[in-house]
Amino acid sequence: MDFTNHKMAPLFTINGRTVYMTQSIFGTWVVMGILIAFTIFVRIYMRRKHFQDVPKTGSLQNVLELAVESMHNMAASNAGKDLDWLGGYFFGVFAYILLCNYAPLLKLRPPTADIATTIPLALNTFLLIHVLGLVRRKGEYLKDFVKPVFLFLPIHIIGELARPLSLSFRLFGNILGGMIMMDLLYISLPIFLRIALPDAIHLYLDVFVGALQAFIFSVLSMTFIRERASLEEE
Amino acid sequence: MDSVLAMSALAAGIAVLTCAGAGIGQGYATGKATEAIARQPEARGSIMSTLLIGAAVAETTAIYGFIIAILLLFANPLIK
Numbered sequence: 192m193d194f195t196n197h198k199m200a201p202l203f204t205i206n207g208r209t210v211y212m213t214q215s216i217f218g219t220w221v222v223m224g225i226l227i228a229f230t231i232f233v234r235i236y237m238r239r240k241h242f243q244d245v246p247k248t249g250s251l252q253n254v255l256e257l258a259v260e261s262m263h264n265m266a267a268s269n270a271g272k273d274l275d276w277l278g279g280y281f282f283g284v285f286a287y288i289l290l291c292n293y294a295p296l297l298k299l300r301p302p303t304a305d306i307a308t309t310i311p312l313a314l315n316t317f318l319l320i321h322v323l324g325l326v327r328r329k330g331e332y333l334k335d336f337v338k339p340v341f342l343f344l345p346i347h348i349i350g351e352l353a354r355p356l357s358l359s360f361r362l363f364g365n366i367l368g369g370m371i372m373m374d375l376l377y378i379s380l381p382i383f384l385r386i387a388l389p390d391a392i393h394l395y396l397d398v399f400v401g402a403l404q405a406f407i408f409s410v411l412s413m414t415f416i417r418e419r420a421s422l423e424e425e
Numbered sequence: 426m427d428s429v430l431a432m433s434a435l436a437a438g439i440a441v442l443t444c445a446g447a448g449i450g451q452g453y454a455t456g457k458a459t460e461a462i463a464r465q466p467e468a469r470g471s472i473m474s475t476l477l478i479g480a481a482v483a484e485t486t487a488i489y490g491f492i493i494a495i496l497l498l499f500a501n502p503l504i505k
Contacts, residue, residue, distance in 0.1 A: 194499060202494060265430070277455060315428050337447075357485050358484070360488055360489065361484070361485055361488055363492075364488035364489075364492050365484075365488065367495065368488075368491055369491075371495075397458060403477065403481075404481075406477070407477065407478060407481040410474070410478055411481070414478070
């Protein structure tokens with residue numbers, strides 16, 4: 192049994208150390224390619240001829256507007272009305288994590304089953320929390336760290352550092368666990384049973400858990416940002 | 426060396442026992458959410474999303490245990 196991230200081809204060499212294209216880098220490129228191709232297609236398709244002021248029910252424009260608007264509403268209700276512009280960023284994060292989690296459906300290794308994919312995503316959230324907090328609430332933001340007395344400062348700092356850690360490990364652990372369970376199932380089944388039977392488990396471990404984890408990552412990030420950066424009164 | 430490997434496998438088994446706590450927590454949260462929906466069916470949407478987030482937070486401890494088990498099995502720091 193081997194669940195490691197295999198090297199596929201050497202990319203380039205720095206200081207005598209070769210950087211390899213691993214399975215998760217390949218998966219990331221495929222996901223990026225799909226997302227970029229789709230955005231370019233939408234950009235060109237929606238330009239003139241197909242744009243409607245009131246889109247027909249079920250047309251592509253209708254579906255896209257529904258997706259953008261629901262993400263905007265999610266940001267407004269979770270991150271606060273004054274931070275609803277974060278919906279654009281979290282739409283990108285959601286789409287990226289969702290497609291990464293769905294990569295096993297294309298027989299790729301899911302890029303989110305690699306800790307190097309999830310930690311940068313969580314660090315983005317960490318930066319957003321603290322930069323937005325410092326810029327928008329200034330003194331109030333710093334005062335939060337010494338509530339109720341100064342002695343609590345180390346506890347607050349550890350709590351803040353634990354957030355990106357738990358965000359990244361949650362996504363990583365869930366997807367890696369799903370991947371290992373699928374691989375074990377494929378190894379243990381005889382070849383003639385590998386056609387239809389694993390699909391039901393794909394439906395749960397990849398489709399359901401993948402969508403749930405993408406949703407939870409974005410919603411939890413927005414909730415954390417609201418706690419530190421929103422000017423809205425509770 | 427072999428005994429280290431065997432003990433690591435046992436330790437991995439013990440580490441994933443954290444899933445028991447997460448299971449109890451998620452079950453308790455789901456029961457309470459069901460009660461809340463029964464009392465106030467019109468608040469179903471917000472209760473459901475809160476439940477999903479709470480279940481994911483409760484799951485974190487199980488994920489930590491799982492990652493330790495994975496480390497012990499596939500990237501064991503005790504074996505050079």
